[in-house]
Amino acid sequence: MKNVENLMREIEELRAQLNDQGKRRGLHDNDVLKKSEILDNLINQYYLLLREESGKKVH
Numbered sequence: 001m002k003n004v005e006n007l008m009r010e011i012e013e014l015r016a017q018l019n020d021q022g023k024r025r026g027l028h029d030n031d032v033l034k035k036s037e038i039l040d041n042l043i044n045q046y047y048l049l050l051r052e053e054s055g056k057k058v059h
Contacts, residue, residue, distance in 0.1 A: 003049055004046065004049050004050060004053060007042060007045060007046045007049060008046060010042060011039065011042045011043060011046060014035060014038060014039050014042065015039060017035060018032065018035045018036060018039055021035065
């Protein structure tokens, strides 16, 4: 469960950075787009970890 918590913290930090940069630079800025892609990947990892964790509890 520690991995899920760490990943969630990382997602929240990146989301805050992305929100701030999006306001300052606009949503079409290359750095904003790159961070958005990274955030998408982190969210996907989060859901995969959740699925793995819930699978471990069942078995």
